[in-house]
Amino acid sequence: MSADFLYGIEVIINGLMAGVLYALVALGFVLIFKASGIFNYAQGVMALFAALTLVGIMEGQVPFSHLINAILGTEIHDFGWEVPALLAILLTLIVMVGFAWAVQQFVFRHLVGQEPIILFMATIGLAYFLEGVGDLMWGSDIKTLAIGLPQGGSIWVEEFTSGLGGDGFYGFFIDKLDMVATIVAAVLVIGLIVFAQYTKQGRAMRAVADDHQAALSVGISLNFIWVLVWSLAGLVALVAGVMWGAKSGVQFSLSLIALKALPVLMLGGFTSIPGAIVGGLVIGVGEKLFEYTIGAPFLGGATENWFAYMLALIFLVFRPQGLFGEKMIERV
Amino acid sequence: MKMKTLAAMALAGAMAAGPAMAELVIPDLSYRTGPYAAGGTPFSDGYQDYFNLLNARDGGIGGESVRIIECETGYNTEKGVECYEATKGEGALIYQPLSTGITYQLIPKATADGIPMHTMGYGRTSAANGEVFNWVFNYPANYWDAASVAVNYLLDENGGDLSGKTIALVYHNSAYGKEPIRTLEELSAKHGFTLTQLAVDHPGQEQKSQWLQIRRERPDYVLMWGWGVMNQVAVQEAANIGFPMENFIGNWWAGAEHDVTPAGMAANGYKSLNMNRVVDYPVLGEIKALVHDAGNAAGDGSNLGSVLYVRGMYAAMLAAEAIANAQEIHGVTAVTPAMVRDGMEALDITAARMAELGMDGIGPEFAVSCENHGGSGQGLVQQWNAADGIWVPLTDFIAPDDGVIDPLIAEDSAAFAAESNITPGCL
Numbered sequence: 001m002s003a004d005f006l007y008g009i010e011v012i013i014n015g016l017m018a019g020v021l022y023a024l025v026a027l028g029f030v031l032i033f034k035a036s037g038i039f040n041y042a043q044g045v046m047a048l049f050a051a052l053t054l055v056g057i058m059e060g061q062v063p064f065s066h067l068i069n070a071i072l073g074t075e076i077h078d079f080g081w082e083v084p085a086l087l088a089i090l091l092t093l094i095v096m097v098g099f100a101w102a103v104q105q106f107v108f109r110h111l112v113g114q115e116p117i118i119l120f121m122a123t124i125g126l127a128y129f130l131e132g133v134g135d136l137m138w139g140s141d142i143k144t145l146a147i148g149l150p151q152g153g154s155i156w157v158e159e160f161t162s163g164l165g166g167d168g169f170y171g172f173f174i175d176k177l178d179m180v181a182t183i184v185a186a187v188l189v190i191g192l193i194v195f196a197q198y199t200k201q202g203r204a205m206r207a208v209a210d211d212h213q214a215a216l217s218v219g220i221s222l223n224f225i226w227v228l229v230w231s232l233a234g235l236v237a238l239v240a241g242v243m244w245g246a247k248s249g250v251q252f253s254l255s256l257i258a259l260k261a262l263p264v265l266m267l268g269g270f271t272s273i274p275g276a277i278v279g280g281l282v283i284g285v286g287e288k289l290f291e292y293t294i295g296a297p298f299l300g301g302a303t304e305n306w307f308a309y310m311l312a313l314i315f316l317v318f319r320p321q322g323l324f325g326e327k328m329i330e331r332v
Numbered sequence: 333m334k335m336k337t338l339a340a341m342a343l344a345g346a347m348a349a350g351p352a353m354a355e356l357v358i359p360d361l362s363y364r365t366g367p368y369a370a371g372g373t374p375f376s377d378g379y380q381d382y383f384n385l386l387n388a389r390d391g392g393i394g395g396e397s398v399r400i401i402e403c404e405t406g407y408n409t410e411k412g413v414e415c416y417e418a419t420k421g422e423g424a425l426i427y428q429p430l431s432t433g434i435t436y437q438l439i440p441k442a443t444a445d446g447i448p449m450h451t452m453g454y455g456r457t458s459a460a461n462g463e464v465f466n467w468v469f470n471y472p473a474n475y476w477d478a479a480s481v482a483v484n485y486l487l488d489e490n491g492g493d494l495s496g497k498t499i500a501l502v503y504h505n506s507a508y509g510k511e512p513i514r515t516l517e518e519l520s521a522k523h524g525f526t527l528t529q530l531a532v533d534h535p536g537q538e539q540k541s542q543w544l545q546i547r548r549e550r551p552d553y554v555l556m557w558g559w560g561v562m563n564q565v566a567v568q569e570a571a572n573i574g575f576p577m578e579n580f581i582g583n584w585w586a587g588a589e590h591d592v593t594p595a596g597m598a599a600n601g602y603k604s605l606n607m608n609r610v611v612d613y614p615v616l617g618e619i620k621a622l623v624h625d626a627g628n629a630a631g632d633g634s635n636l637g638s639v640l641y642v643r644g645m646y647a648a649m650l651a652a653e654a655i656a657n658a659q660e661i662h663g664v665t666a667v668t669p670a671m672v673r674d675g676m677e678a679l680d681i682t683a684a685r686m687a688e689l690g691m692d693g694i695g696p697e698f699a700v701s702c703e704n705h706g707g708s709g710q711g712l713v714q715q716w717n718a719a720d721g722i723w724v725p726l727t728d729f730i731a732p733d734d735g736v737i738d739p740l741i742a743e744d745s746a747a748f749a750a751e752s753n754i755t756p757g758c759l
Contacts, residue, residue, distance in 0.1 A: 007544075007548055010544065011541075011544065014540050014544060018538065018540055066632065069632070073627075077632075132365075135365055135369075140364060140365060140366075140369035140370065140373065141369075141370050141373070141590065142370045142564065142590040142593070142594060144593055144594050144596065145594075146596075151568065151571070151572065151595075151596075151598065152571065152572045152574075152598070153572050153573060153574065170547065170548075173544060173547055173572075173573060175540075175572055244537065247537070247564075247565055247568055248537060248561050248564045248565045248568065248594060249564050249590070249593070249594025251367065251370060251561060251564070252365075252366055252367045252369060253367040253535050253537060253560060253561035254537075255367075256367065256535050256537065257537060260537075260538065288540065288541055291541040292541065292544075292545075295541075296530075296541070296545060300529070300531060301505075301529070301530055301531040301541075301542070302505040302531035302532060302533045304533060304538065304541060305533045
């Protein structure tokens with residue numbers, strides 16, 4: 001097989017892996033939108049905040065230490081201990097559940113019945129507020145995420161496949177971190193599906209997603225379900241933050257990963273978990289393949305961002321609800 | 333009668349207060365929040381701490397204390413312009429915008445207001461032509477110098493011959509990232525190397541395509557013009573594909589500690605340019621003793637001695653020297669922005685002076701003139717030692733290829749002069 005053909009396959013494989021990372025971010029949007037009709041602009045910042053909190057807890061950093069030191073004139077920075085990764089993940093999840101409760105208690109409980117645009121604006125405010133709180137709590141420096149995730153290309157895959165092509169082919173490159181992300185995403189999606197199908201809370205969550213009024217009439221607490229949904233979105237944000245943060249260090253640019261999720265949502269639909277996954281994969285493969293075949297050789301490169309949106313736009317024109325989204329039919 | 337009484341009271345009040353204490357107002361357009369805070373914070377700490385040292389040790393500059401006005405830009409151009417407008421009325425003497433985007437917006441404003449601007453190693457490269465950009469200075473070096481210094485270093489590494497070699501430029505897909513392209517194209521034609529260009533879209537979190545292309549094409553060297561998260565991801569991706577880190581060279585905005593630490597030991601051997609040498613200078617000890625220990629540090633003290641802290645301190649030193657120059661030229665201590673501009677244009681940074689200031693060899697020797705606002709253009713190459721967590725200077729300061737760069741500066745500044753109706757000349 002020619003090297004160009006094999007490199008094309010390599011691009012597709014890496015596109016699929018990148019798509020999984022995009023889908024991880026998109027999942028958080030879908031969970032909240034499906035259950036409450038809120039387009040959560042703060043999802044990217046939640047990923048940042050969760051990752052910051054995880055590193056802060058692991059390193060034994062004192063939250064708000066800069067603020068405390070500035071007010072009290074002290075020199076406190078850390079507790080002097082380090083927390084094991086698993087325990088830190090658990091503690092971070094507790095923080096994200098607390099955040100979910102606070103969001104529901106102090107923001108959205110007061111906005112029940114408001115127009116979707118009002119709810120959307122509230123999430124914009126939430127995003128900036130959370131970014132500021134994250135900065136105050138953990139500082140703005142770049143943090144290294146050391147939870148033992150593998151990095152680098154898989155030597156085994158490279159050596160195993162290097163004989164497929166001629167001299168110009170060096171074997172497939174597959175990032176070990178991307179492989180882990182794929183497995184984690186698969187486990188996460190299966191877990192979410194099992195939770196939604198086979199648990200009482202999961203079924204209640206689906207009932208709320210289907211019809212708020214009907215769910216209320218059978219005694220389901222909307223307040224509880226929305227806290228649950230924001231907590232699940234917090235869990236997804238933590239996973240996304242960890243995977244993206246492992247590549248670049250945990251830093252404030254992490255909040256911008258939300259930009260990668262928007263075309264995925266446009267393509268996959270705002271209400272479908274499988275849609276987020278398939279949308280992520282289509283966008284990942286599409287943008288990488290376009291860059292490989294047309295973008296880099298003919299257009300000067302850096303086509304991935306706009307191509308992803310263009311691809312999503314084409315889908316939107318022909319299928320406004322997305323690949324798996326629910327079609328809205330309003331009778332007058 | 334009433335007016336006379338009021339005037340007398342005002343005069344009496346003024347006399348009772350004694351002679352007015354003049355202040356040297358230096359705005360610090362910083363960014364301690366947002367995606368670029370990791371780069372903005374240490375620079376700002378170094379910039380402010382040096383002025384705080386002068387206040388604590390020398391009573392300021394020429395007996396006039398320095399007042400710093402910090403304004404947070406978030407590395408946002410609009411906010412940067414707001415900061416300029418909000419601070420210029422305070423008597424600002426010199427601006428250091430620390431952003432190419434903000435610099436471009438402030439060039440016409442600062443020129444109209446008559447306030448000098450120092451854009452050290454960033455901003456509009458052709459501002460090195462002082463006859464067109466009377467109020468803008470970009471010494472000691474600019475982006476085009478950086479591209480040439482990198483190529484000269486590679487020439488030196490390859491026995492003076494780069495013909496047949498391939499150099500890939502990984503750049504931020506913005507005006508900043510595209511700055512070195514023209515220079516590198518000229519140098520490619522001159523030295524016979526092949527230049528490949530790989531653009532990375534903002535913010536640079538996803539670079540898989542670019543690094544797969546590098547893996548396929550196997551260039552001999554990779555140069556990088558990055559900033560923010562693009563740098564950390566690029567270093568990690570280079571390590572992932574097994575690219576030899578010693579053949580990967582970032583510019584001086586891609587060579588700080590935070591650019592390499594997220595990749596851990598995998599970043600070992602990565603190189604970058606620097607316009608200022610980073611070693612343990614005596615002045616850092618003075619800052620520790622007289623500023624930090626006295627509780628007057630601009631930040632939490634953790635950045636002392638880091639790459640960007642030292643660069644901020646170096647920028648402050650150059651500003652302070654220009655102010656001292658202005659005081660000497662005009663014979664007054666309470667200088668105006670126009671006088672500071674004169675001081676900048678008469679700047680002569682010698683090895684002896686840097687040693688005297690406790691910063692022996694921090695930068696190249698250079699002299700500024702009306703025609704040359706860009707300094708010597710020299711830069712050095714440093715390498716990351718991951719085990720010790722330090723940048724190690726590998727070379728002395730390397731001169732750029734003025735034969736290539738000077739005509740480019742002349743061409744670009746002439747175009748700016750034509751479109752802005754500027755008649756080139758000295759003030």
